[in-house]
Amino acid sequence: MRVRPRLASFSALAVLAVSLAACGSSGDDKTLTLYSGRIEPILGTALEQYEAASGGFEIKARYGDSPSLAATIVEEGKNSPADLFFAQDAGSLDAVEKQGLLLKLPADLLAKVPKDFQSTTGAWVGTTGRARVIAYGEKVKASELPDSPLELTEAKWKGRVGWAPTNASMQGYITALRLVEGEDVAKEWLRGMVANDTQVYDSNIPVRDAIAKGEIDLGLLNHYYVAEAQAEDADYPVKVHFPPKDLGSLVNVAGVGILASTENKAQALQFVRQMLSTETQRYFADSSKEYPVIAGVPPPKELTPLSKIPSPKIDLAKLGDLQGTLKLMRETGAL
Amino acid sequence: MDAAAGGALWRRRLPSAARVFGTRRPPLVLLGLGLVIGLAAALPGLYLVVAVLDDTSGAVDAVMTSRTLGLITRSLGLAAAVTVAAIAIAVPLAWLTVRSDLPGRRAWATLATLPLVIPSYIGAYLFVSAFGPRGALADLLGVRLPSIYGFTGAFLVLTLFTYPLVLIPLRSALRRMDPSLEEAARVMGRSPAEVFRTVVLPQLTPAIGAGAVLVALYTLSDFGAVSIMRFNSFTRDIYVAYQSGFGRTEAAALGMVLVIVMLVLFAVYARVRAARALHRTTPGTPRPAAPVALGRWRWPALAFCSVIVGVALVLPVGVLGYWATKQISSGLEMGALATNAGHSLLAAACAALAAGLAAIAVALLSVRYPSYVSRIVERVGYAGYALPGIVVALALVFFTTRVALPLYQTLAVLVFALAIHYLPLAVSPISASLLQVPPRLEEAARGLGRSPMAVFRTITTPLVTSGVLGGAALVFLHALKELPATLLLAPIGFDTLATDVWRQTSFGFFEASAIPALLLLLIAAPPLYLLSAKGSVGT
Numbered sequence: 001m002r003v004r005p006r007l008a009s010f011s012a013l014a015v016l017a018v019s020l021a022a023c024g025s026s027g028d029d030k031t032l033t034l035y036s037g038r039i040e041p042i043l044g045t046a047l048e049q050y051e052a053a054s055g056g057f058e059i060k061a062r063y064g065d066s067p068s069l070a071a072t073i074v075e076e077g078k079n080s081p082a083d084l085f086f087a088q089d090a091g092s093l094d095a096v097e098k099q100g101l102l103l104k105l106p107a108d109l110l111a112k113v114p115k116d117f118q119s120t121t122g123a124w125v126g127t128t129g130r131a132r133v134i135a136y137g138e139k140v141k142a143s144e145l146p147d148s149p150l151e152l153t154e155a156k157w158k159g160r161v162g163w164a165p166t167n168a169s170m171q172g173y174i175t176a177l178r179l180v181e182g183e184d185v186a187k188e189w190l191r192g193m194v195a196n197d198t199q200v201y202d203s204n205i206p207v208r209d210a211i212a213k214g215e216i217d218l219g220l221l222n223h224y225y226v227a228e229a230q231a232e233d234a235d236y237p238v239k240v241h242f243p244p245k246d247l248g249s250l251v252n253v254a255g256v257g258i259l260a261s262t263e264n265k266a267q268a269l270q271f272v273r274q275m276l277s278t279e280t281q282r283y284f285a286d287s288s289k290e291y292p293v294i295a296g297v298p299p300p301k302e303l304t305p306l307s308k309i310p311s312p313k314i315d316l317a318k319l320g321d322l323q324g325t326l327k328l329m330r331e332t333g334a335l
Numbered sequence: 336m337d338a339a340a341g342g343a344l345w346r347r348r349l350p351s352a353a354r355v356f357g358t359r360r361p362p363l364v365l366l367g368l369g370l371v372i373g374l375a376a377a378l379p380g381l382y383l384v385v386a387v388l389d390d391t392s393g394a395v396d397a398v399m400t401s402r403t404l405g406l407i408t409r410s411l412g413l414a415a416a417v418t419v420a421a422i423a424i425a426v427p428l429a430w431l432t433v434r435s436d437l438p439g440r441r442a443w444a445t446l447a448t449l450p451l452v453i454p455s456y457i458g459a460y461l462f463v464s465a466f467g468p469r470g471a472l473a474d475l476l477g478v479r480l481p482s483i484y485g486f487t488g489a490f491l492v493l494t495l496f497t498y499p500l501v502l503i504p505l506r507s508a509l510r511r512m513d514p515s516l517e518e519a520a521r522v523m524g525r526s527p528a529e530v531f532r533t534v535v536l537p538q539l540t541p542a543i544g545a546g547a548v549l550v551a552l553y554t555l556s557d558f559g560a561v562s563i564m565r566f567n568s569f570t571r572d573i574y575v576a577y578q579s580g581f582g583r584t585e586a587a588a589l590g591m592v593l594v595i596v597m598l599v600l601f602a603v604y605a606r607v608r609a610a611r612a613l614h615r616t617t618p619g620t621p622r623p624a625a626p627v628a629l630g631r632w633r634w635p636a637l638a639f640c641s642v643i644v645g646v647a648l649v650l651p652v653g654v655l656g657y658w659a660t661k662q663i664s665s666g667l668e669m670g671a672l673a674t675n676a677g678h679s680l681l682a683a684a685c686a687a688l689a690a691g692l693a694a695i696a697v698a699l700l701s702v703r704y705p706s707y708v709s710r711i712v713e714r715v716g717y718a719g720y721a722l723p724g725i726v727v728a729l730a731l732v733f734f735t736t737r738v739a740l741p742l743y744q745t746l747a748v749l750v751f752a753l754a755i756h757y758l759p760l761a762v763s764p765i766s767a768s769l770l771q772v773p774p775r776l777e778e779a780a781r782g783l784g785r786s787p788m789a790v791f792r793t794i795t796t797p798l799v800t801s802g803v804l805g806g807a808a809l810v811f812l813h814a815l816k817e818l819p820a821t822l823l824l825a826p827i828g829f830d831t832l833a834t835d836v837w838r839q840t841s842f843g844f845f846e847a848s849a850i851p852a853l854l855l856l857l858i859a860a861p862p863l864y865l866l867s868a869k870g871s872v873g874t
Contacts (some may be wrong), residue, residue: 015353033827038843039838039841041838041842060594060826060828061827062822062823063822063834063838064823065578065821065841067577067578068577068578068725068822068823069818069823071577071583071725072728072729072730072732074583075729075732075733075736076732076736077736079736079743080736081743081744166562166571166574166575166578167580200565201564201565202562202563205421205842215467215468224395272792294402326576327576329813330402335567335570335574
């Protein structure tokens with residue numbers, strides 16, 4: 001009998017679906033599932049360090065951008081297959097924590113990291129820090145550099161500055177500005193930036209590249225984007241300036257939290273411990289040129305030490321109030 | 336209003352069974368299939384409803400601003416401009432590669448379709464590198480070029496990478512067109528130009544309309560090009576809402592507005608497509624058209640094809656190739672690339688198969704058995720396409736984790752997501768080809784005692800094959816480069832070429848993304864070539 005082609009393809013599809021479902025759900029006894037907003041080149045070695053120390057546990061990592069992964073975890077709710085969430089910014093962790101989806105971490109773990117670099121409720125902990133800086137190109141003399149990002153609204157910088165208003169770190173900075181200097185100052189500054197023809201980019205890297213190409217002269221960035229490029233090319237035409245005044249160089253963190261729905265709590269905790277170990281902290285400092293967060297591991301030597309960075313005291317957890325920032329940015333045309 | 340009048344109004348509004356299910360009853364199997372597919376395609380929309388109902392007042396606040404209106408206007412403006420430009424490029428290209436004796440027309444047809452495979456964010460990045468104020472061209476000329484950021488850049492990039500969406504259905508419509516109509520018009524004394532305007536163009540309108548809707552919706556839902564070109568569109572705003580405020584409600588409310596805009600657009604398209612006979616009504620079968628000799632017009636025609644293919648394909652591929660050679664010298668992970676390519680191929684092929692089969696049912700329902708039900712099923716399908724990928728992905732996260740947890744993050748769900756996201760890409764060419772098949776043929780076969788299934792298999796299927804293949808190919812090409820759903824829904828470790836490109840570019844290694852991007856093009860080329868080979872005159 002001749003098999004109908006449509007019937008055949010339908011049954012083939014059904015068989016495929018069932019077999020795929022079967023292999024998708026098998027054997028997760030000795031694996032930890034990690035949702036990671038940090039990409040594999042930064043995180044890979046740290047994961048290997050954990051696997052080596054864990055006695056046979058394996059990490060299965062799903063990579064994506066932090067906010068999308070946070071949104072995914074929120075939609076998954078208590079059915080999330082993830083054990084751990086590693087995010088690029090405090091805001092993403094905060095969004096998941098607000099839904100009550102993160103486990104409170106033990107006090108001895110939290111004690112290893114400065115209070116500024118963890119959630120106020122202890123539901124997540126920072127793993128590395130980065131400073132918001134002003135990057136500048138070759139046409140700018142060191143003496144001209146502004147003391148504060150607030151000066152970037154001055155006429156002499158018209159059209160010469162780049163920023164990435166959709167970037168989480170940029171928005172974190174604006175949230176901090178609102179908290180420290182007040183809504184009015186923040187609003188005024190955003191208006192000024194827009195009026196001053198500040199060039200808009202998609203993310204930090206295009207801002208850096210635009211400075212290198214001479215499209216713009218200054219840019220608001222996280223320090224490590226420049227540090228990385230400098231590590232590859234000693235003559236990289238972009239330098240970093242830590243503005244001493246106002247919110248100068250806010251330090252923000254990447255961090256990790258454990259999902260409340262995990263069935264591998266002990267292992268997940270061990271993972272967080274590993275991320276805060278001397279070994280892994282050293283690796284982060286060396287490879288991605290970020291600031292380590294535990295005592296006893298020095299920052300990369302080409303960076304200004306954290307203690308010398310004039311950074312305001314801010315409760316990073318409050319940076320989660322991005323809704324207000326978003327609203328302000330839209331009102332002022334920054335978004 | 337008194338009760339009686341109210342009752343009368345109610346009775347009048349109440350649709351009769353004939354209007355709901357149509358005057359021609361579809362076979363129950365078909366109707367059932369259509370409803371299941373419609374429900375599947377409705378999932379992203381349902382998710383938006385769920386999210387909006389969570390916080391209705393927040394949703395209303397998010398939408399009811401002057402900003403929303405501005406964004407919609409900007410997005411629609413961009414969509415309109417891109418659509419018009421895409422048609423302007425596709426119509427001559429289609430005619431030249433199907434109906435003329437243009438040298439190498441099969442090759443031109445393949446080359447001119449390939450830009451569709453270049454992910455718009457890569458395309459946009461390449462354009463900025465080439466034509467940006469400090470790009471390669473500026474370096475070469477030693478001047479600072481005017482900025483291409485904003486509308487200009489987004490318009491250029493989206494036009495060049497979406498016009499194949501019009502070209503493909505248009506070429507298959509031209510292929511199926513019965514030349515005797517034109518010949519009759521010529522014999523009656525019409526000039527070639529008049530024939531084109533009065534006979535050819537009306538027959539092509541459904542295909543152009545179908546492609547135009549796809550281009551417009553693609554433009555509305557694109558994120559990659561507008562974000563790199565810094566054009567503040569509606570979809571960019573939806574992404575920003577997801578990315579910065581985790582404003583689920585807000586993003587969902589904005590998504591709903593997009594769906595409504597899409598429905599309006601679609602109503603316009605339905606008018607264009609409004610039922611009319613596009614097939615011959617006299618006995619006989621169409622015979623292939625004789626190619627038109629271009630004569631000395633061959634040179635401008637070749638120049639036109641060269642310019643389009645040059646800018647939309649050769650330039651991007653050239654830059655990618657240049658980057659790739661730099662990468663190759665620093666070593667390649669062949670094994671990983673091959674695995675990723677295999678994954679891309681598998682997911683895209685499954686999605687194309689699933690969407691292709693589903694689309695046959697949807698198209699049959701809407702073209703052969705027009706009714707409320709079939710119209711709703713078809714339009715619901717378009718909603719999945721008009722929505723940004725992240726919304727489709729999150730909708731499936733939401734439903735799968737609640738209803739089908741064991742299937743969550745398996746290939747099956749990824750394929751399902753891709754199929755419902757790109758369903759209209761397959762429906763529209765199939766509908767267009769069905770419109771050109773005389774129902775008389777099917778009716779005759781039924782009259783002679785064939786069962787509906789047999790008629791479908793022996794009459795309808797062979798006649799719409801090119802439409803089905805074209806539709807499946809479109810889904811395949813889009814699924815190859817799809818990113819947001821693949822990132823969130825693929826099994827862990829199921830890396831594809833598109834996620835590889837993403838990983839490299841998200842870290843600023845644009846040059847390292849060249850090899851996976853080129854591989855995407857390479858995988859896409861054979862099906863496109865087969866399609867265009869089938870399409871040349873005389874086969």
